[in-house]
Amino acid sequence: APGLNEEYTFTNFVVGDNNRFAANAAIAISKNPGTTYNPCLIYGGVGLGKTHLLQSIGNSVWQEKDNAKIVYVTAEDFTNEFIRSIQENKTHLFKNKYRKADVLLIDDIHFLQKKHETQEELFHTFNALFDAKKQMIFTSDRPVSEIKDITERLQNRFTRGLTVDLQPPQMETAVAILKKKAEKQGVYVANDVINLICQKITTNVRDLEAALTRIIAYAELVNKEVSLEVAQRQLKDFFSSPTQNNITVDVIQRVVADYFNLSANELKGKKRTRQVAFPRQMAMYITREITEASMTDVGLEFGGRDHTTVMHACQRISSRMRTDPTIEDIIQTLIRKIKEEGS
Ligand code: ADP
Ligand code: MG
Known part of the structure; x- marks a missing residue:
């Protein structure tokens, strides 16, 4: 769908124990938007696939119904757009855009912390869409109860439907994610190198992918297969993260x-x-x-x-x-x- 990354699909999302609940909820929603799980809130730490799942819903609905109006926005852009619309006296355009969505996807709502006017606006957007039985999905990097300085009634709306969480992947799932990615790029990466990466990077899929990207780049530029020793050396800075x-x-x-x-x-x-x-x-x-x-x-x-x-x-x-x-x-x-x- 326009404005969405086409790589973010359910097919490209590897399901494991850490994300099964969230992934299945997302799939169910995309089959019947606006009916059962409305709104849906996906929360989880950085790099665990929130944006990927959120956009997968958008891409999937788009495939099924190509006239559906799918609106994806980060909470940050939503905020900035809203503020600009006030400055330029165009709030009607803003309201129009968001209140006419069939599926509204808002990423990283923890950003709304302390943004009182934007919270107010979103509250009204929510009510309009909810009454019209339009699907809303939100993501957050923490449970809503831990987002500080957000009005109770908005908190309340976010959690009115279904809340699902994403956890860091287990070894097996992490390995499957990297194998899939290497395969997609048509590059062979030895199992022990993939295992090494997954063993060392345990909290975040984005970092896993970044490490693999480095290895693939090395293999391509030096034009040979990467041994465990070389991988260890190449990935040293990934492995000694400040955490x-x-x-x-x-x-x-x-x-x-x-x-x-x-x-x-x-x-x-x-x-x-x-x-x-x-x-x-x-x-x-x-x-x-x-x-x-x-x-x-x-x-x-x-x-x-x-x-x-x-x-x-x-x-x-x-x-x-x-x-x-x-x-x-x-x-x-x-x-x-x-x-x-x-x-
Ligand atoms: P978040 O929004 O939670 O910070 P992202 O959705 O941006 O995380 O995911 C970070 C990267 O990891 C993306 O490239 C995404 O495609 C990938 N990723 C995360 N989880 C999975 C998964 N289960 N299967 C495949 N790729 C994944
Ligand atoms: Mg994200």
Whole structure:
């Protein structure tokens, strides 16, 4: 549809546990706009597919009914347009545009925070469209209750229909997204490179794609397949994002110990039974992966062990990860938890 990115379709959207509810709601809405789930609010963090889903609804309705009036706008543009219409004495044109929509898609409504006049205008737009049984879909980067400085009655309207959320993708879904993207571009990217990206970037699909784009560009410009080592080097700056900087070894030890029903002291202690040794090796591996700590640093943090012990632990875990996907999953889960706690 005009004004929409044609790449943002349901076909191009990979569905996993993290987004199934939202994706199915979006599909249902596009089949019967204005009937059941009105309005729909999609919320989720940055880069998790809000805009993609929102525009997919628009593109899909457009395909079904080519005379439908589909209006997509970011809350920011909505605000600016509204203000300009006041300055130029053209509010009637503004009202006309939005109140005649069959499907109104407003992206990033958290932007309306503190914009009182725009909130007022949107409130009236909402009521007009709602009464006319026109479909509205909104997105927000947080639950509506957490948007500060927004009138209660507007909050109330946003959540009157169906609210769905988007979570960061699990390893499997992240891998599927990147494989699909590489395939679409007709480029072969080795599985271990894709796994590396998905393992390191866990919170945001946009960053996943950016990392893959870098690898694909490298492969094309240097004209050869990218090895794991090259990928590691090429993606170094992606992997050391500032969000990882307040992760301390304490947090890592606590999360890993918790996960295996141990205490942090046991993890740092002398015991070398399998129940303790394996989690300890995992914790060391993770520390090396997501902090700047050297082998020696890690050894000191784990009960004053030698750096060669740390090195062996890391080698052992990486070789087990290559042969046993469940180990990789556990590591992935742990890193996710650690990042949550550390942010
Ligand atoms: P948001 O609006 O939530 O910040 P976007 O919709 O802009 O996120 O998504 C960021 C990028 O990630 C886009 O290129 C989008 O196509 C892609 N993306 C996100 N989720 C998926 C998914 N489930 N399948 C395929 N691509 C996705
Ligand atoms: Mg967006």
